[in-house]
Amino acid sequence: MDRPFGLLAELTYRCPLACPYCSNPLDLAGYRDELGTAEWLRVFDEARDLGVLQCHLSGGEPLLRRDLVDLVRHATGLGLYTNLVTSAVGFSRRRAEELREAGLDHVQISIQADEPGASDRIAGTPSFARKIAAARIVKELGWPLTVNVVLHRQNIDGLADIVGLAEELRADRVELANTQYYGWALRNRAALLPTAEQLDRAEEVVRDAATRLAGRMDVVYVLPDYYERYPKPCMGGWGARQLTVAPNGDALPCPAAQTLPLPRANVREDSLERIWTDSPVFRRFRGTDWMPEPCRSCDRREIDFGGCRCQAFQLTGDAARTDPVCHLSPDHEIVVDLVQAANSGARPRVEALVPRPHRAGPS
């Protein structure tokens, strides 16, 4: 069996932003009982023993964890490459210096659009100016900086300026990721899915930027999978390369897998190694034996692994079907219809979005 390379440590789902494309679960109330410091340290120890080399500290907003510096120090002490994925709200110079001293390797800051008005509107809170200030601190302290932007119908037309902003901030990488439709993004899908024309223009911008910035800034573009012929190779295979631990200790093959009707595995009840090796949730779609046709006999079965299990479940109600994004899927019509709706002249460019709440309300 493969050993995992990466741990996505979702430290909390609390967040100062309210982005409508958030992939956090709709049921935020179920995650209020967060793992404590000692529990996370043990998870990092067990992850390292299992072969994990990269630790992505994410959320929600990981800076809301008061023990973040201690968590980072422990993870880097284990030799893990630590990556902070942050909204930058709460990233003061003092906090930054503490994180630097603790050994944090890399910082990824999200930006919601190319200019303050749109960015703050999408984030649901005034935050653009703080993000820019934080990005400058990251560079001043000598960290590598990635600027993350989730692309959708309401910001993708500003892509050239987004790239320009990342350049001005001297980012080492810019990650331009088309929205993936999980969690709150799925709820807001109709208002987020871009048109084919928008995507054509965006891809031209990406091509130009990649050429122009070669050797200076990595331009990473995450494809809009509803528009692709083949599905994305989700997580590099189920239970093959990555694992996620949610704020409440649930261990999952990918962050969206909490939506699937599979038995839970939790680090409070079991070791990470046992969970990775033996738990039903990690074994269910590992390898290729679970595959139905047309995946089973497809020569791409070990390239895209049948696509995304969560997407198959969301769109068809059955997680064991071929990802409907694949043009060979018997359910592909579902995606064709969604794309058609996005491109019909009837849809306005900017529609109201449902913001995710900052924290779980009373249950």
Add this chain to the structure above:
Amino acid sequence: MSSPDSVVTGAVSPSGRPRLARHVRLTFDRARERHVLLRPEAVVVLNDTGAAILGLCDGERTVAGIVEELRGRYDHVAEADVERFLAGLVERRCVVIDVEDDDG
């Protein structure tokens, strides 16, 4: 440290001086008993030869110098293999190769 006159990201010439890209870390993973390269969003697992090559990529030695040094340690070191290996890592942005500018 002097800055290179230009940075080649495609080809590998024998006189180029390879080094790890900024923010890339070479380390030994005891779980896999392999050397690995760590970068923000990727891990590259190396075999012993690869690790030996990268251990010599200090921005001072040339590709030709590295090949020569490896020949002192191993039999059958083909320059083309070393160049191909480095080109692959340049492609994956793990290695940069500084070259002197002939016009300068």
